[in-house]
Amino acid sequence: MLVTSVVGARPQFVKLAPVAAALAARGIDHRIVHTGQHYDERMSEAFFTDLVIPAPDHNLAVGSGGHGAQTGEMMIRLEPVLTEERPDWVLTYGDTNSTLAAAVTAVKLHLPVAHLEAGLRSFNRRMPEEHNRVMTDHASDLLLAPTQLAMANLTAEGLAERSLLVGDVMTDVCLRVADTVGAAVLPPGVDPASPYVVATIHRAENTDDPDRLAAIVAALQSQPIPVVLTAHPRLVAKCAAAGIALEGGAVRVVAPYGYPEMVAAVRGAHAVVTDSGGLQKEAYLLGTPCTTVRTETEWPETVTEGWNRLDPHLTMTQSWSDPGAPVSTGPRDAYGDGAAADRVAAALAARARIE
Ligand code: UD1
Numbered sequence: 001m002l003v004t005s006v007v008g009a010r011p012q013f014v015k016l017a018p019v020a021a022a023l024a025a026r027g028i029d030h031r032i033v034h035t036g037q038h039y040d041e042r043m044s045e046a047f048f049t050d051l052v053i054p055a056p057d058h059n060l061a062v063g064s065g066g067h068g069a070q071t072g073e074m075m076i077r078l079e080p081v082l083t084e085e086r087p088d089w090v091l092t093y094g095d096t097n098s099t100l101a102a103a104v105t106a107v108k109l110h111l112p113v114a115h116l117e118a119g120l121r122s123f124n125r126r127m128p129e130e131h132n133r134v135m136t137d138h139a140s141d142l143l144l145a146p147t148q149l150a151m152a153n154l155t156a157e158g159l160a161e162r163s164l165l166v167g168d169v170m171t172d173v174c175l176r177v178a179d180t181v182g183a184a185v186l187p188p189g190v191d192p193a194s195p196y197v198v199a200t201i202h203r204a205e206n207t208d209d210p211d212r213l214a215a216i217v218a219a220l221q222s223q224p225i226p227v228v229l230t231a232h233p234r235l236v237a238k239c240a241a242a243g244i245a246l247e248g249g250a251v252r253v254v255a256p257y258g259y260p261e262m263v264a265a266v267r268g269a270h271a272v273v274t275d276s277g278g279l280q281k282e283a284y285l286l287g288t289p290c291t292t293v294r295t296e297t298e299w300p301e302t303v304t305e306g307w308n309r310l311d312p313h314l315t316m317t318q319s320w321s322d323p324g325a326p327v328s329t330g331p332r333d334a335y336g337d338g339a340a341a342d343r344v345a346a347a348l349a350a351r352a353r354i355e
Helices: 010-025 045-050 067-085 097-108 128-139 148-156 169-178 210-221 233-242 259-268 277-286 317-321 340-350
Strands: 002-007 029-034 089-093 113-116 142-145 163-165 197-200 227-230 251-254 271-274 290-292 308-310
Touching: 002 010, 002 067, 002 097, 010 029, 010 045, 010 089, 010 169, 010 277, 010 340, 029 067, 045 259, 067 097, 089 097, 089 340, 097 113, 097 128, 113 128, 113 340, 142 148, 142 340, 148 163, 169 259, 169 277, 169 340, 197 259, 210 227, 210 233, 210 251, 227 259, 259 277, 271 277, 277 290, 277 308
Parallel strands: 002 029, 002 089, 089 113, 113 142, 142 163, 197 227, 197 271, 227 251, 271 290, 290 308
Antiparallel strands: none
């Protein structure tokens, strides 16, 4: 049996790591196609090295572009690869343009498609990720859901028969890496023994309106404790275009962290401020309170369990930088037991087509 994973953006490399290991452990042939959506060394190659992921078998080198151009170019370049390989499963991950391109290309070639991290919904139709999730789920043959809530969303859309609860593979990788990392690597002047915040901002809804971006940067800069801002290329590019200085006040800008560096920094942090989906969960798993700079989250369990709060305008500044901020003391087990990737491998093996 051959599984072909299609990935392209940073969070997909993180999810790929435990899945690649689980497929290898079961002796399942696995090929990796990298669309090239993310191409900077720190956004891509570093993850393959740090997380010991086999090098991609194909790199489509699509790069940046508008949604149509980027997604379309991926489909054009992916079609001959999948036509040649004819895998038993095309495995797609998450909610990026690479996810959608893989699902649409595969389904039109009559190749079975599995979607990992199926069923997440923000119900915000303005998010490109929401378009990608909904369309990928409805195009796919097997929907591998991380949570009960994701299963309920799929059921509500009439997709229950194709859905399977496997747990969250990001828990697998986060817990495994947390066992191995040492102290946080912080920029000069930030003392790991004193309270600091780890921040990331990259979503189009936060970066693409200059007024909104300026307000978020100003809120981060005005904090009473250091804010270590790991700057996504989109954030840097949008700030430069809008004439906004990122560095200033409490903010110390660092290049994007690798995965182990991020785990170490978050584990040692007083708080996380982010608009990333994955980081909300990593903060929860590592026991660090999170403020999410959005109006909704696909991971509401982090909010209901008291580890995450939605603050789209960063108005509750005191509550997230105040060292006394209260958090829940529950077991933090909403995202599975760390063995989701093996369930994914087992599900693919059990449902492979027989020719
Ligand atoms: C994409 C995903 C988003 C995910 C994020 C993780 C979509 C629609 N969005 O957003 O869901 O949370 O990845 O990071 O697929 N750039 C570089 N170097 C890179 C990558 C990007 O300079 O290696 C810059 C370019 O200016 C590019 C911009 O970042 O135009 C945006 O990159 P893109 O891949 O289009 O979307 P992300 O914002 O990274």
